[in-house]
Amino acid sequence: MSLIPDDVIEQVREAADIVGIIGEHVELRRTGSDFRAPCPFHGGTHRNFAVIPRKGMFYCFVCHEGGDVFTFFMKKLGMDYPTAVREVARRVGITIPERGPSGPDPREPLYGAVAAAADWFARQLRESPEGDVARQYLASRKVDLDTALPLGLGYAPRGGTFLDAMKGLGLRDDVLLEAGLMAKREDGTVVPRFRGRLLFPIHDLRSRVVAFGGRILGEGEPKYLNSPDTPIFHKGQLLYNLQVAKHAIRKAERAILVEGYFDVLRVSLAGIEEVVAPLGTGLTAEQAQLVKRHTAQV
Ligand SMILES: [Zn+2]
Known part of the structure; x- marks a missing residue:
């Protein structure tokens, strides 16, 4: 599959009518500025599945599937990213220029590792007992969990459970290090980079999570810690949101x-x-x- 230029992906995303496209798969009903339906992923009967056109995204408040119009096709119909982009492009009448074949992006494992970490951190914020400190902190700043979760916020607990979980997913140390998720101490031992922090996911312009910004909860320095620059994240070249x-x-x-x-x-x-x-x-x-x-x- 050839590489699709970023600006073309952007055009397709902007032209896509996410309500119309998702509305072909579920019966959407308007609720304020958003649309609601029973979730096509976990198959409930209540209208827990939201399509938020002004953000160009969808999110289920029960099974927590979420993403943009391309992710919807990937998750619902099992397409890979380029196929999903081409499918949406076809519907909006944008022709995607064919380029010569190119190999897979060597940074793919890093995107995969950061995405897996983001899912895990979000789950800690939702349901882990250790995540209570983060849930209380959000409440003290008057941010509902129902607001924070669709935005992908997460919690990184203290201790080593993060590394165990990532290893359980088959992610190697060198990938976790290169993705900025793990740090090496002077004595050669490794620790999770984020410990005891509320995490804000940082997205690139393709809406892929590439890094995190973490606020300490409780004792610790510095107050805010970001991912280091990595092959997929260049701090000075991105803006949050x-x-x-x-x-x-x-x-x-x-x-x-x-x-x-x-x-x-x-x-x-x-x-x-x-x-x-x-x-x-x-x-x-x-x-x-x-x-x-x-x-x-x-
Ligand atoms: Zn669901």
């Missing part, structure tokens, strides 16, 4: 730049989607360029 905000930025012809993850959460909960934050650094020239590609008004 840009994968969601870029559509709203274009529509509103402005971008709102705030300081941190919680600020983004708050502004977006107020119904303003064109909001982004730098990743624990000052705004870099590359990030400024990135925003300016979408609007002149910051």
